[in-house]
Amino acid sequence: MNARIVVLAGDGIGPEVTQEAQKVLGAVAEKFDHHFEFDHQLMGGRAIDELGTSLPDATLEACRTADAILLGAVGGPKWDNPHAPDRPERGLLALRKALNLFANVRPVKVTPQLIGASTLKEEVLQGVDMVVIRELTGDAYFGPRKEAGEEGYEAYDTMLYTRPEIERVVRLAAETAMGRRKKLASVDKANVLASSRLWRRVATQVLADYPELEVEHVLVDAMAMHLIRRPASFDVIVAGNLFGDILTDEASMLAGSMGMLPSASLGDILNAQELPLGLYEPIHGSAPDIAGKNIANPLATILSAAMLLRHSLGLTAEADAVEAAVEAVLQEGVRTPDIAHTGTEVVGTQVMGDLVVEKLLA
Numbered sequence: 201m202n203a204r205i206v207v208l209a210g211d212g213i214g215p216e217v218t219q220e221a222q223k224v225l226g227a228v229a230e231k232f233d234h235h236f237e238f239d240h241q242l243m244g245g246r247a248i249d250e251l252g253t254s255l256p257d258a259t260l261e262a263c264r265t266a267d268a269i270l271l272g273a274v275g276g277p278k279w280d281n282p283h284a285p286d287r288p289e290r291g292l293l294a295l296r297k298a299l300n301l302f303a304n305v306r307p308v309k310v311t312p313q314l315i316g317a318s319t320l321k322e323e324v325l326q327g328v329d330m331v332v333i334r335e336l337t338g339d340a341y342f343g344p345r346k347e348a349g350e351e352g353y354e355a356y357d358t359m360l361y362t363r364p365e366i367e368r369v370v371r372l373a374a375e376t377a378m379g380r381r382k383k384l385a386s387v388d389k390a391n392v393l394a395s396s397r398l399w400r401r402v403a404t405q406v407l408a409d410y411p412e413l414e415v416e417h418v419l420v421d422a423m424a425m426h427l428i429r430r431p432a433s434f435d436v437i438v439a440g441n442l443f444g445d446i447l448t449d450e451a452s453m454l455a456g457s458m459g460m461l462p463s464a465s466l467g468d469i470l471n472a473q474e475l476p477l478g479l480y481e482p483i484h485g486s487a488p489d490i491a492g493k494n495i496a497n498p499l500a501t502i503l504s505a506a507m508l509l510r511h512s513l514g515l516t517a518e519a520d521a522v523e524a525a526v527e528a529v530l531q532e533g534v535r536t537p538d539i540a541h542t543g544t545e546v547v548g549t550q551v552m553g554d555l556v557v558e559k560l561l562a
């Protein structure tokens with residue numbers, strides 16, 4: 201097949217990890233006889249530096265017309281000035297919103313080979329295999345906001361959800377659970393927040409259509425605890441934008457590192473007539489502390505590329521092959537520093553990418 205993949209490398213380790221994912225996608229094209237065009241576009245901090253805006257019009261247009269989008273990460277201390285007119289992260293939020301990518305799918309799977317990389321006990325990690333579906337275009341991220349300004353007294357961000365916003369993401373989570381172990385946990389803070397009470401009411405109504413599902417409503421603070429106490433008991437978790445953001449960084453440590461969790465940001469896939477345009481990105485950020493050192497773990501981005509193959513290009517065998525190649529490399533005890541433990545061989549970002557390619561082409 202022919203596909204145009206927009207690559208938004210971004211800032212910090214973004215270019216380092218997307219380079220490895222592109223290498224792997226190139227190997228997929230070679231092995232399976234596809235033609236992928238990689239269309240590099242500016243977004244985030246570099247776009248502010250070069251074009252004065254975090255999401256240039258040309259980038260948005262290239263994304264809209266692409267078959268899929270692969271993103272590294274944006275942001276960093278260079279652009280942290282609170283008085284600057286634009287921020288790298290704003291471009292990412294604007295892109296998600298413009299493409300109506302309301303569901304951020306974040307699978308959390310503990311590979312047996314990585315249990316040693318975690319600080320948690322083996323019996324807690326055994327069998328962890330969940331999908332967190334994070335709502336991505338609502339909540340405090342997009343509600344009415346007031347910045348304080350230099351001498352400002354107050355500032356606020358409003359947690360705003362509407363019924364349709366909750367309905368569509370909960371339905372997507374329910375359908376996902378129906379195709380898995382039929383368990384769904386919906387996260388909210390309904391004991392305190394009005395938006396969460398609406399979330400719980402709407403979720404309950406939607407889930408009435410799925411009597412086969414085993415449903416639990418969990419308060420977000422308790423969820424933070426349950427995630428490390430009984431992670432294997434979760435199948436699909438659905439949460440609002442902010443709670444989902446925080447809980448998945450926590451959940452990444454079940455898998456061993458932030459460098460292991462991929463994600464797919466999708467729109468209305470339940471009613472789609474054709475393969476959906478999606479944005480695929482690791483859940484981690486631009487990791488300024490390790491940028492430019494060739495030590496970042498590229499696997500989250502490589503696994504995001506596998507999700508891209510599966511969801512936006514419909515290439516299931518190819519996606520499986522990438523995931524199998526990653527597993528094979530881990531099986532051999534090769535690790536980037538973030539997931540290294542006793543008895544493993546430590547390699548850099550580029551060698552990790554090369555080894556995945558090698559396994560893929562073997």
Ligand SMILES: NC(=O)c1ccc[n+]([C@@H]2O[C@H](COP(=O)([O-])OP(=O)(O)OC[C@H]3O[C@@H](n4cnc5c(N)ncnc54)[C@H](O)[C@@H]3O)[C@@H](O)[C@H]2O)c1
Nearest residue numbers: 273274275276458459483484485486487489490496497538
């Ligand atoms: N999607 C995105 O573009 C995205 C996501 C999260 C954060 N950010 C931005 O990134 C910047 C840095 O944020 P942060 O430091 O809080 O979070 P971060 O995710 O960049 O880093 C947190 C910690 O995890 C480590 N880490 C992250 N990815 C790694 C990888 N692939 N391999 C090995 N270690 C890895 C980092 O070294 C750091 O110690 C901020 O500007 C933030 O807004 C962007």
Ligand SMILES: CC(C)[C@H](C(=O)O)[C@@H](O)C(=O)O
Nearest residue numbers: 275289292293445483484485
């Ligand atoms: C950088 C930031 C806007 C982003 C978010 O909060 O959505 C990040 O943390 C993520 O998880 O993708």
Ligand SMILES: [Mg+2]
Nearest residue numbers: 445446449483
């Ligand atoms: Mg995050």
